[in-house]
Structures are given as structure tokens and as C-alpha cells.
Amino acid sequence: MDYKALAELLFPDIIKTTDYYESIYPERNLPEGAKVTRFAPSPTGFVHFGSLFPVLVGERLARQSGGVFYLRIEDTDSKREVKGAEQDIINCYKYFGITFDEGITAGGAYAPYRQSERKEIYQTYAKKMVAEGKAYPCFCTPEELEEIRARQEAEKVTPGYYGKYVKCRDLDLDTVKDKLEKGIPYTIRYRCTGNANNKIKFTDLIKGTIELTENEIDHIILKSDGTPTYHFAHAVDDHLMRTTHVIRGEEWLPSLPYHIQLFSALGFKMPKYMHIAQLMRLEGNAKKKLSKRDKGASLSYYIQEGYAAESVLEYVMTLLNSNFEDWRRANPNEDLNKFPFSIKKMSPSGSLFDLVKLNDVSKNVVSRMSAEEVYNKLTVWAEKHDPEFYTILMRDPEYAKAILSIGRGGKNPRKDFAVWSEVKNYIGFFYNEYFKITDSIQGDFDKKDIIACIDGFLETYDSNDDQTAWFDKIRKVAEDNGFCPSVKDYKDNPTGYKGHVGDVSMFLRIAVTGKLNSPDLYQVMQVLGAEETKRRLFSFKNNI
């Protein structure tokens, strides 16, 4: 069989050689140990939360080693393509602070980074394989393939195009020419020399040494429209773009034996592989893959809810590297990127997504931010997702920041909210648009006493008092009205009083904030201002 002639017959328009591509995409000139990683999504219009895992691993590994992290779009399946998806991907990751050194927007020396624009490259390599007898055209129709599958199912053997089930492996040149002339669609298949009875050993950087069954199937490398399948594109691109570490989901593990053959058939050096376990969620008692339909499966969900990018990154990092939380405790204010990310600390098994933990992590992250920082991020979020609140926040930035400063800073900051969408609930009462008495006084108190307490407070309230003086006055008001000035004393003798100073505080709190619970009332009044504080107190006692 004249394979060279066959190659010319199939690819008459391909005139460049693989040597040409090898020379224009040379080995990268990087320092020793620098890692080249990539993120290679398909533009299907959905950015999965789980994709953050390989992305973050790739980004950290590359940046930590002085290497390159690039974005490659795998758009070889036009049927599944969604327009605008590319931009979604970029925007989504941008929000989380993930940037790419090279890719469809940044460009780079290994362009194009969109697989649909690399057709000629794939065909050049496919042509070479045909010329070397390592690939061949297959004219089988979908019906024929279905027939084969049915037969294999009946015979209870592994399905696939291999062994005695192969039809087109050794067609002679004239037959091929004839079919080509008739315009019969065809694919290019890899001529596999493997045997499923053989085992191969492989070392994955996360999973360790694993034993796999050799591939024996003549997989398709080029589809009938001339575009490559994932496997072939993976081999060609990751070789030509000089990827050193392939980081992907563990769903690729079963096709690894085939990839190994492909790299070898093409004469490529194998990259290192890291297969990351899937993120699960709990359904009843079963772990399920976090799927498209699940709330929270999409990265955009977190943007909408108003999770700070740092929060999500921090949470993902706790799942990725088991010692991250220890590091964080030792370095509470350090930049996340300073954490020495290590492959060795990655777990080989899949973890369960835990929203509660995410929220806890997020509360911690937000509590470490300055009021200024919170204000900035909050307004960016609100502008898009709560325009009314945004306008209100923008009206008086200094006031908003003063509100956000309450309980912030110091050793033990408040941890009130995990997401920006919660903030309005916490601080809304500072704005008259949102201020409303929603809670009612707890306990059995005489209306007259409540009014008397509020009046008593109003008489002596001075916004220039410090917190101690302020509270002493409340104690005094309590005492004057038959309430115990000390909660402890009250508990010893509950029948001797109408209530205690805490109850008086509750009256004031509800009058001023509308709620039973609030941040420190003294500071609330300070921020609110004497005038508004008094106005609310008057209004409350008059309407009680």
C-alpha cells in the first residue's frame, strides 16, 4: 500500500509540512522548571463552577513557576457552540481575577488559540499520519456503525471500531479514489496497534501510578467535516503550544491510553498530567456530580449573588490544597497568591460542595476587608443587581462607609454578611427608604413605661457622649423608671423590677433600627446622627 499516495489523495490542498509548524511554534524559552498550563473550555454557554478548580490549579502552577497560563477555545463542535459564550468565559474568570498570559484576546506566539482556526494544522498532522500508515480514511455510515455496535452488544464484547469489526482499515487506493469521487463522506481514523489485553502503567501527578488497559480502538481523529476530535486536537495543540502540564477533569482518565498512543504515533513528547476529581453535591444519601441544572453550578450564580471573588477563590483553595486553611490562620492578611500551592497537597478523591462552608469562608474574607473596600465592591455589585440600592449608596459615600465601618477592624470584627445581596438587610435601616419597624417589643411592658423610658433617654441624650457616658445615662433612665440598671441584679430579683436595662435598650433599638437585633446601638446612633436618632425616637413613641 502506498500510504504517501493515499495521503496526497486525501489531502491534496495541504502543502505545508509538520516541520513547518514545528519551526514556527518552537520550544518555549523559559527558565528551568517553568510550567506551561492552559485552560481549554468549549464555548457551550455555561461556565461551570467546577471549572474553577483546574483553572486555579493551572494558573497557580504556571505563575508560581514563572511559566505561562493560556486560554484555548475548543470549538471544534459547531453543533454545540453558543454565540457569546467565549466572552462569557472571559468575563466570568475576569471577575475572579483570573487572567491569561496568552489566548484568544491576549494573543501570543502560539496563535491561533481557537481550534476552529487551526484546521489546517490538524490536517497537516493527520496527513502525516496517513502518509506513515498510522491513519486511514473510513467511509462507514452512521448506520453501519450502529450495526456494528448492535452486533457487539449481542456478542457482549466491548463496543468500538476495532479488530474484526473494522471495515475500512485496508481499503486499496482505487477503492478510496472511487469513493472520494462519488463524494462519500469519510472520517480519518487512527490505525491502532494496541491490544486490550495489555496493561500500561501511567503516573498521574495527583492520582499517582495507575494501571490502565491499552486502547485497541481505531478512534476518529478527523471528523467528516475535517475538524479534529478532542483527542487529536489535544495531542496536536498541547504539543505545539508546548504545554508542560495538562490539568483536566478525571473524566478524561479513561481516554488517556489512547492519548498516549497518539502522542507516540505523532512523535510528540508527553506532557505531565493532572486529573482532578469531580465536584459533587449531596442528593439524599448519594453523591452526585454537580450538574448544569443545580443551583450554584454556574459560576455566574456567584457573581449574581454577590460573592466577592476572593471568597470563592479562598473556598476553592481550601478544597484544592489541604494545608491552605492552616496557612491562612498563620497569615490572616496575606494575599491569596502568596500561598505556596502544592500538587502534593491535592486530594485524589472528589469533594462535596458545601455552601455553608463557602459562606463561612466568605464572612471571614469580607470581615478582613476595609470599609472602603467593602463599599467599592458592594457598589460595583449593586450597580448591576440592585440599581435602587446602588443609587442610595452613591448618594453619600462617606455615610455609607461610616455604616460599613461599624464593628469592622480590630481583633474580632463582626462577620455579618457573606454576600453583597445580604447587605441591604443588615444596613437598610440607616436609610429612610428602607427603614421600617419590623420587629415588635418582646415581653410584657406597659406602654406608659416604654414611652417614659424613651422620653427619659431623649431628655439626656447627647451625641458628644462617649459610649460609657451614653450607656450610664441609659442605666439612669432605667433606674428612674423602675427598671433594674444591672441585668445580673435583675436576675437575682426579677420580681422587684419592671424589667432591666437590656429591656430599655431594646425599646431604643427597635425605635431606632426597627429591629430586635442590630450592630452596636451606640455606634448606630453616632452614624445616624443626633437629629435622625431623635426623630425616630419621637416618631416611635408617638405611634406606639
Place this chain on the structure above:
RNA sequence: GGCCCGUUGGUCAAGAGGUUAAGACACCGCCCUUUCACGGCGGAAACAGGAGUUCGAUUCUCCUACGGGUCACCA
């Protein structure tokens, strides 16, 4: 079904042939406290099961169970 991967408290997880088997989240109790948070202290809670190797196994080996992945002209 074949092949592959995995299995330490409810969750994330550390760990080593001999440990009182860390820590975090959640939960419960107590303390602090004018509320809520914060913080502090304490509690309950785990090596999937069965063989084998070994003086000794949760750690090594095998089997079983369970969970997951994959078997496309999708990635």
C-alpha cells in the same frame, strides 16, 4: 455489563505500621455581653466490611460492598 478511579466524624480533611486518630465548617452546652454578631471554653461525632502479612494494621496485599467516572463523527 467491561474498564478505571475513589472510600478517616454530617461535610472538608491531617496523619503514621504502635498516636489520647489533628484541625476547620455545621451541631450542642457554658462563658463574655444592653440585642445580634464576634470571641473564649467544653461536648458529641470517624478510619466501609471481610480475609491475609505482621508481635501489632485504620496505614501494606487481596476480596466484597458502596460511591463516582467512562465506553460518540461531545468535549
